[in-house]
Amino acid sequence: MAVRIPVRIVVLVLVVPLRLGWDALVVSGAFLRRALRPLGRALDRFGVQVLVPVARAVVLLAEGLATACWWLLRTLLYRPWVLLWRYLVVPVAVHGVATPAAWLYRTLLAPLGRGLARGTAWAYTRLLTPLGRGTGALLRAVLVRPWIALWRYVAVPVAAGTYRWVLTPVGHGLTRLARSAGKVLGTAFVLLDRGLPLLARGVGRLLRVLLVTPAVFLYRAVLTPLGRFLAVIGRELVDALAVAWRVAGHVSLAVGRVLRLLAHHLIGRPAAWFYRGVCTPVGHLVRDALWRPARQAAAEAGRAVSAALAAARATVSAARRDARRALFGGPREPEPVPGVPGRARNLGGAASRQTVPGAAAESEITP
Incomplete structure (x- = not known):
């Protein structure tokens, strides 16, 4: 208890x-993920x-x-080089070079x-073969x-005598x-075999007195109690860390x-009040006082521009029809069939209905 409480206090201060x-x-x-x-x-x-x-198209x-x-x-x-090689170079080479070479x-x-x-x-049979055999x-x-x-008669007897007599x-x-x-x-190995065990026993006793006995005393009297104390401290420290982590979790939650x-x-x-009390009325005011009139004015201006453009296109079309009529003349009138007035009148009406609008306007204008 004397160790547990201070350790837990210190660990809690450090872990929170x-x-x-x-x-x-x-x-x-979590916020970044959302x-x-x-x-x-x-x-x-x-x-x-x-x-x-886009990548597929590219x-x-x-x-x-x-x-x-x-x-x-x-x-x-x-293709041009293949055709040149097949129909020019190869025939020229075959018929112009290969045939004279074969004849030659x-x-x-x-x-x-x-x-x-x-x-x-x-020469090989009559000259070189006898000359080679003689050589x-x-x-x-x-x-x-x-x-x-x-x-x-020299090397073998000398070697045999050297081996035998030397x-x-x-x-x-x-x-x-x-x-x-x-x-x-x-003999020396036997002596060493008998003396080495005695030497090893002496060295072993010396090492036991100088090293083993102090090491055993140090382990039993110092290291064992120190290890047990450190084990207790470690367990208490681990328990204190667990408790402090849980307490710090509650503190963090609070x-x-x-x-x-x-x-x-x-x-x-304040942000909700500002949005509801300030931004919403201002937005409605801007929408009703500025945006809708501006949009209506823009729509009316667009319609006026469209009407002006349509009138300009109609004027240009009429000018083009007048210029074409002045250059090339009006449409050809149908001739009435003699003896059938009603039919001629009907044909004339049909022909007049089939004429272009420019011609109809000209017929109405012309007295």
Whole structure:
């Protein structure tokens, strides 16, 4: 208890600001998530509905341009060279170069080659083969046989005598020397085998007195009580952290509620009153006094401009019809059929009804 209460007080003082900061970060993250999620969805829809079709259109345009460029290059550069090679270079090379070359080969080069081959075979059989055999026999007699005799009658006896009279006695002496050295080393190993255990026992007792006994005393008398004390402190510290975290959560919740109430009374309610009492009447006044009259005036101005443009177009059309009539004359009048007045009158009425409006206006104006 003497350790638990101070530790919990200290941990609570240290943990409360951390918990408040953590809760503030959590609330900020939730606010940002709620605020940025619609923006992300809008960007997603914009990318899917605008950027992706634009990218596809750009890709299709690039593919079309690449295909057109490839077709153009193939048509302008590749096909002419292929046709030139196929129908000009190859026939000229075959009929202009290959045929004379074949005739030259059959007429001159083939007989000359056969004559050279026969002469070469005769020279090889009659000249080079006897010359080579004589040269081989001479080289064997001059170079090979003296070395064989030197090896057989000089090198082999000398090597045999050296092995028998020099190397064999030296080897026997070295063998006896190795046996003697082995006996001496065996004796030394036996002595070491008997002396090393005694030396190891002495060193072990010395190490036990100087190192093991102080280490055991230090572990039992110092480290064990210190570890138990630190274990108790650690458990109490962990429990204090858990309790302080829960208490800090309640404190953070209370602080959040207070801040929310303060924000509601200091910012939300004045803002709502300002919106309802000031912005809404001002907006209605602006809408009724300025926006609607301005929109109506703009609509009337647009209608007046449209009427003026329509009158101008009608005037220009009438001027064009008058100019065409002055240059090319009016429409041709139908001739009445003799003997049938009513029919002529009806045909005339139908013809007058089929004329263009300009002609009708001219007939009404002309006396």
